[in-house]
Amino acid sequence: MPDSETDSNVENYLELLNSNERGLSAYVHALVHDRSDAEDILQGSRLTMWKKFSDFEPGTNFLAWARKIALHQILNYRRSQSRKPVFSTDPAFIEAVAEEIDRQSDELSARSEALKICLKKLPEAQRKMILFRYYEGFTIAEVANKTGRTEGAAYRLLSRIRKALNECVSQQTQTSAS
Amino acid sequence: MRITTDSDLGLMIDKDSIDRLFDDQLSEAEAKQIEEAIIGDSELRRAYVEQRWLHAELIARGEELPDLFESKPRTGFPEVIGWLSAAAAIVFFASTVFLISSDKSEPTVATLIEAENCRWSGSELPTAEGAKLGAGRLALTEGMATIRFDSGAIVTLEAPTTLDIASAMRARLIEGSVVADIPESAHGFTIDTADTEIIDLGTRFGVTTTDLGSSHVFVFEGEVEVNQAEKPGTKLMTEGQSMRIGEENAFSTTSEEGEIARHASLIAPGDDWVAITTKEGRGKDAYFRKTHDESFGSDPLIMVKETDLSDANRRKAALTFDLKRQALHRVTDAKLSLKIESSGLGFSSLVPDSEFVLYGVRDSAMDQWKENEVSWSSAEPFALSDNPDAYESLASFTIKKGSPNSAVEMQSEALTHFIASHPDDLLTFVLTRVTGENDKQGLVHAFASKEHPSSPAPTLWIQTSQE
Numbered sequence: 001m002p003d004s005e006t007d008s009n010v011e012n013y014l015e016l017l018n019s020n021e022r023g024l025s026a027y028v029h030a031l032v033h034d035r036s037d038a039e040d041i042l043q044g045s046r047l048t049m050w051k052k053f054s055d056f057e058p059g060t061n062f063l064a065w066a067r068k069i070a071l072h073q074i075l076n077y078r079r080s081q082s083r084k085p086v087f088s089t090d091p092a093f094i095e096a097v098a099e100e101i102d103r104q105s106d107e108l109s110a111r112s113e114a115l116k117i118c119l120k121k122l123p124e125a126q127r128k129m130i131l132f133r134y135y136e137g138f139t140i141a142e143v144a145n146k147t148g149r150t151e152g153a154a155y156r157l158l159s160r161i162r163k164a165l166n167e168c169v170s171q172q173t174q175t176s177a178s
Numbered sequence: 179m180r181i182t183t184d185s186d187l188g189l190m191i192d193k194d195s196i197d198r199l200f201d202d203q204l205s206e207a208e209a210k211q212i213e214e215a216i217i218g219d220s221e222l223r224r225a226y227v228e229q230r231w232l233h234a235e236l237i238a239r240g241e242e243l244p245d246l247f248e249s250k251p252r253t254g255f256p257e258v259i260g261w262l263s264a265a266a267a268i269v270f271f272a273s274t275v276f277l278i279s280s281d282k283s284e285p286t287v288a289t290l291i292e293a294e295n296c297r298w299s300g301s302e303l304p305t306a307e308g309a310k311l312g313a314g315r316l317a318l319t320e321g322m323a324t325i326r327f328d329s330g331a332i333v334t335l336e337a338p339t340t341l342d343i344a345s346a347m348r349a350r351l352i353e354g355s356v357v358a359d360i361p362e363s364a365h366g367f368t369i370d371t372a373d374t375e376i377i378d379l380g381t382r383f384g385v386t387t388t389d390l391g392s393s394h395v396f397v398f399e400g401e402v403e404v405n406q407a408e409k410p411g412t413k414l415m416t417e418g419q420s421m422r423i424g425e426e427n428a429f430s431t432t433s434e435e436g437e438i439a440r441h442a443s444l445i446a447p448g449d450d451w452v453a454i455t456t457k458e459g460r461g462k463d464a465y466f467r468k469t470h471d472e473s474f475g476s477d478p479l480i481m482v483k484e485t486d487l488s489d490a491n492r493r494k495a496a497l498t499f500d501l502k503r504q505a506l507h508r509v510t511d512a513k514l515s516l517k518i519e520s521s522g523l524g525f526s527s528l529v530p531d532s533e534f535v536l537y538g539v540r541d542s543a544m545d546q547w548k549e550n551e552v553s554w555s556s557a558e559p560f561a562l563s564d565n566p567d568a569y570e571s572l573a574s575f576t577i578k579k580g581s582p583n584s585a586v587e588m589q590s591e592a593l594t595h596f597i598a599s600h601p602d603d604l605l606t607f608v609l610t611r612v613t614g615e616n617d618k619q620g621l622v623h624a625f626a627s628k629e630h631p632s633s634p635a636p637t638l639w640i641q642t643s644q645e
Contacts, residue, residue, distance in 0.1 A: 022238050030227070030234035033199075038237075093213040100227045108231050115235055119246050127247050133201075134236040135243045140201045159197045166232050 013053050016062040017046065024066050026112065030101060031074055031094050035137065041077050045070040064102075071098050107173070114172035118165050126161045133158055191215045196226050200233045286310035287346040288327040295578065296321035296337070303343070316341050318354070322527060322579055329364035331378075333357070334527045351393075355386040357527050360400075374423050375405040381417075384525045384619060394522070396420040396619045420619070452504065452642070455635040457628040459500030460604060462547070463636055464627075466554040468492040475549030478631065479624040481521055482534065484611040487618045495609040495625070496552075498545060499638045502603045509598040511641040513589035514607070517633040518577065521624035528620040531578045532613040536588050537569040538596040538605070544568070545604040569608065572596055577623060585634075586625075597640060605638070 025042060032038040048069050049056075056065055075091055101108065122130065132143045144154035191212055198204045199212060216226050239246065288311040290304075298305040302314035311325065318337045325333050328346040335341055339354025349356075350370040360367050360378045367378045369385055371393040376385060381400025387393040395404060397415045404413045406423060415421060456463040464475035465482065469490045474481070480495040497514075514536065539545070573588035597605060611623060626633035 025238035026231065026234045028234075029237040030230050035237060090210075090213055090217070093217055096217045096223060097227060097230070100223045101231070104224070104227055108227070111228070111231060112235050115232065115239075116246060119243070122247075130236065131243055131247075134240045137240065140203070155198075155201055155203055158201065159194070162197060162200075162229070162232060163193070166229060169232065 009053065012058075013050060017049070017066075020063045020066060023063050023109065023112070024070060027067050027101065028070050028074065031071070031098060032077075033089060037077065041070065041073050044077070045073045048073065064105075067098075067102075110173045111169050114169045115165065117172055118168035121168065122161070122165075126157075126164075129154075129158055129161055191222065193225060193229065196229050200230070286312050286328070288325050288343055290323060291326045291332075292322075292324035294322045296323050311343055313343055313345065315352075316343065327364065327367070329367060330361040331364035331367040332359040332361075333369075334359075336526045351385055351387055353387055355384065355525055357384040357398075357525050358382065371423075373407040377403040377405070379403055379414075383415075386522060386525070393423045394420065395423065396525075398617060398619060418618075451639045453637050453639050454499050454501055454504070455628060455637045456497055456499060457635045459502055461498055461500045461628065462549040463495065463497045464549050464552060465493050465495040466552065468554050471553045471555060473550050473553050475552070476629055478627055478629045479519055479521060480516075480609070480627045480636070481523070481622050481624045482609055482611045483524075483615075483620075483622045484613060485615050485618070485620065487615060487620075491618070491622070493622065494611075496547065496606060497609065497636050498547070498604060498606045499636075500603065501597075501600075501605055501638075501640075504603065504640065505642055506600055506603065507598055508642040509594060509640050510643050511589075512594045512597050513587050513639045514573070514593065515585050515587045515634075515637050515639065516609075516625040517585050517630075519624045519626050519630070519633060521622040523622040523624075524615075524620050525617075526579055526621040528617040529579070529615045530613055531576055532611055532621075532623060533574055533576050534586075534609060534611050534623075535574045536572050536593070537608040537610070538572045538593070539568065539608060540570060541568045542602050542604070545602070545606045547606070570596060572607070574612075597638075 024045070025038075028038045028042050028045070029035070032041060045066070049066055052069065056062065071094075074094060119127075119130070129143065129147070132138045132146055133140075138146065140155050140158070141151055143149075143158065144151040147154060149157070195204070195208075195212060199209060204212070216223050236243070290307060290309045290311060293305065293307045296305065296318060297320035299317050299319045303309070303311045303316055305316070305323075316323070316325075316335065317340045318335050320337045322337065323335045325335070325343075327333065327343075327349075331347075333341070333349065334357045336355040336357075339356060340352035341354070341356065342350040342352060344350060347364065347366060348368045348370070356369065358367065358369060358378065359382045360380060362380065365378060365380050369376045369378075371385060371387050374393055374395070376383065376395055379401040381402055382398040383400075383402050384396045384398065385393060395402070395415065397417055397419050399417055401414060401416050404415055404421065404423075406413070413421070455461065462475065463480055464473060465477070465480045467474065467481075467490070480497075481493045482495050483491055483493045485491050570592065572593045573590040575586050575588055577586065609625075615621075626635060628635035
């Protein structure tokens with residue numbers, strides 16, 4: 001019966017998508033500047049991945065396969081959205097960065113895990129800044145407004161937090177590597 | 179890292195300038211310049227990806243950041259969110275690409291294991307017994323339903339209740355009452371209300387809310403943690419404690435027009451019947467609560483409860499009707515009707531189907547009780563057991579567990595005879611509940627009193643013969 005075959009296909013796909021969702025999402029957000037563009041692209045990628053799921057060879061790296069499809073979506077998306085006022089990013093730049101991400105793939109996933117630990121170490125006030133920017137999705141101007149800072153001060157604080165997080169992540173990954 | 183300078187703009191390309199890209203802190207020209215430098219410089223590219231990845235990872239984790247910051251474990255929740263978005267995506271595919279059987283594609287998080295005399299309205303989820311439930315809304319208008327979450331948590335809904343199931347570990351109580359039984363596997367199970375988060379720490383607890391926004395939390399066993407939106411900090415509640423949150427006024431004056439219309443026909447038996455309510459003439463109604471010296475005569479509710487477990491919660495009611503101008507000796511039939519209301523106190527799942535008994539007061543001297551003066555202790559004459567001759571048991575009725583707030587009617591020959599043979603035109607009745615409770619937090623039954631703003635007051639219907 002095609003029905004039961006379809007069901008197990010759906011389950012397989014969902015399982016793979018679920019365990020790779022965040023990795024794919026980070027990949028697209030790393031390559032696409034605008035957040036809502038990135039969400040559109042992710043949605044389109046999931047659809048294409050499902051359509052092409054029969055091409056996926058079980059047992060091979062699903063995330064790598066998914067990234068390939070997403071990168072294609074990103075490059076196409078940019079071309080079809082030329083009307084957007086957001087300044088364009090050179091496809092050569094996207095491809096260069098995508099290549100670099102592939103090269104550092106293992107290291108980056110270790111960094112993703114370490115980030116969880118480092119986030120927990122943030123003091124309360126800094127957590128608030130992170131939540132405003134990344135959970136609420138506020139722009140710097142909105143964060144500044146919410147926290148009663150100037151835009152420049154809000155940016156500098158956020159930038160310092162990212163720097164601290166990055167340093168913590170590097171330390172964590174080096175410790176666990178050695 | 180090597181620091182690259184660009185002669186045209188004089189911009190230093192380093193970690194700080196890269197970071198500026200993420201928050202739109204650069205002009206288009208500056209951004210372009212950095213991009214070009216990154217394309218041409220492998221070391222810069224490496225640094226860029228490292229920084230960019232953190233930014234992207236934070237965006238990707240956006241939804242779960244509050245949970246990541248929490249020190250307490252909320253197992254399963256972020257994963258479920260992932261699943262839900264995947265499920266939403268697959269449903270979208272299903273409708274656009276081809277048809278698939280939808281019951282398997284939606285992850286279920288709970289099962290409806292028991293549905294007694296249930297009526298549902300506006301539920302997004304299947305409502306047959308044994309139904310697998312995903313995330314979504316259950317709206318129970320009548321009856322009592324029990325859900326077992328996949329985490330092991332068992333939650334009983336008492337109509338009228340609306341519950342949003344979020345995951346195997348979380349649900350939101352929109353309105354109504356639930357009792358949660360949490361086994362070890364589901365520690366951390368959380369029920370949210372409009373302004374409160376109740377996290378289970380291994381327990382049995384109950385929550386009621388009213389549409390006025392107040393909620394009431396009871397802990398039957400174990401411990402729960404309560405976080406209120408309005409107040410900082412976490413409150414720990416232990417066994418036997420209860421807490422009222424939000425608006426103090428627990429009495430809801432809202433009424434559903436449809437419901438009243440439904441009961442209007444129920445309490446209008448025919449043209450030749452005459453209705454007398456406790457509002458008329460010297461009529462009065464009140465309830466008395468054991469060991470409480472205040473009177474509840476002007477309360478909009480008449481509350482009745484029987485219990486062996488906490489004496490101070492026993493309540494009984496007295497009703498007096500003024501039947502002046504009625505030819506009592508010609509009464510051929512009679513019934514007494516009461517509109518059931520929610521007391522907002524206690525849980526009906528902790529009380530079995532409840533039997534009530536109506537007594538007629540024989541001693542006319544007792545008709546003179548004062549609505550706003552009489553308390554349990556001063557209502558000693560109403561102590562049924564002490565004075566069996568002064569009372570006559572006239573009728574009884576049963577309110578089933580989780581039954582809707584409809585009306586009850588008592589009709590019996592004894593009632594008719596009691597009225598027809600009454601020596602004067604003031605008739606006093608005492609209403610008690612016979613059925614006790616299984617737990618101290620059992621339901622307090624309530625009926626509309628004559629002070630109720632929207633529901634009909636206690637009403638005595640009589641039919642008289644034509645001379």
